[in-house]
Amino acid sequence: MLSRVAESIYWMSRQVERAENLARFLEVTHHLILDQPDTLVDPWAPLIQVTADNELFAERYGVMNAENVTQFLAFDTTYGNSMLSSLRQARGNARGVRESISSEAFEQLNEFYRFVSTSAQSPAVRDPQVFFDSVRRHAIQWTGVVDSTMPRGIAWHFANVGRLLERADKSLRILDVKYFNILPRVEDVGTAVDDLQWSALLSAISGFEAYRHKHHLIRVEKVIEFFLFNPIFPRSVLFCVLWLRDSLQQIETVSKQDSESAALPLADRLCEHLLATQVEQVLEIGMHQFIDDMQTELNEIGKAMNLDFFQVETH
Numbered sequence: 001m002l003s004r005v006a007e008s009i010y011w012m013s014r015q016v017e018r019a020e021n022l023a024r025f026l027e028v029t030h031h032l033i034l035d036q037p038d039t040l041v042d043p044w045a046p047l048i049q050v051t052a053d054n055e056l057f058a059e060r061y062g063v064m065n066a067e068n069v070t071q072f073l074a075f076d077t078t079y080g081n082s083m084l085s086s087l088r089q090a091r092g093n094a095r096g097v098r099e100s101i102s103s104e105a106f107e108q109l110n111e112f113y114r115f116v117s118t119s120a121q122s123p124a125v126r127d128p129q130v131f132f133d134s135v136r137r138h139a140i141q142w143t144g145v146v147d148s149t150m151p152r153g154i155a156w157h158f159a160n161v162g163r164l165l166e167r168a169d170k171s172l173r174i175l176d177v178k179y180f181n182i183l184p185r186v187e188d189v190g191t192a193v194d195d196l197q198w199s200a201l202l203s204a205i206s207g208f209e210a211y212r213h214k215h216h217l218i219r220v221e222k223v224i225e226f227f228l229f230n231p232i233f234p235r236s237v238l239f240c241v242l243w244l245r246d247s248l249q250q251i252e253t254v255s256k257q258d259s260e261s262a263a264l265p266l267a268d269r270l271c272e273h274l275l276a277t278q279v280e281q282v283l284e285i286g287m288h289q290f291i292d293d294m295q296t297e298l299n300e301i302g303k304a305m306n307l308d309f310f311q312v313e314t315h
Helices: 003-035 044-049 054-060 066-075 083-096 103-119 128-149 154-188 192-204 208-215 220-229 237-255 263-276 279-285 287-310
Strands: none
Touching (some): 003 044, 003 066, 003 128, 003 154, 003 192, 044 154, 054 066, 066 083, 083 103, 103 128, 128 154, 154 287, 192 208, 208 220, 220 279, 237 263, 237 287, 279 287
């Protein structure tokens, strides 16, 4: 497979996953503000803080409120990581590799982009919960179409690595939202409000029912364990890393490169790190610090993917 094609498929998948996760961030936060006391810390600022684009937001919008944060993360076409920008880039990448993906996958992505683009200009977004729920359902449909119509060849594995790398990163960022939320109000820890926030985070990864089925009560240690170390839940960090490593192994086997790739050993190392870590150690290190370290390791895998498969040397 040409490096250009592999890179486009990888990024197409990452960008759709990014759009879906932004919809999850925003949908849950719009829902959260309906249930929490007015005196609680503003829930919108953490959404910008975890993107690490605080300065850019401050330059363009200033005040972090529901309207500005939703516009920035969902519809700002000058912000490259917004939901709409991500889908536009994903569609562009898909168009360039139509011969390597199924026609159904391209058509579903095109429909997904048109829905968000049209809705951005319509009254549909006046009911944010309905709109973001629809976005999430479009994303799930696209993932289902890709998995149902593409053979498990090298193209699908590049798409899978992109999807799971992005998903692991966003699950960490969703968990990090709680860190930014509890800092100003330590006295809320262990209260009903605290349970409400943890439940909202579980809902953001569609994990609330799965968590309650296993643990019943909301307990901080169990929620963190669910986010980070659950080996069978599709949005836990460990699940994502285990299966992206599997796809990297398949890519390496098929590509038969002369030199060993850098991404696979990094994925192996991250798997070993996650499997060897207990929740108590995460709390001892500090959840925010642990998340930072995990994101650094995920970023290293992404950079290694670029060096291993996408860069074409010219002489």
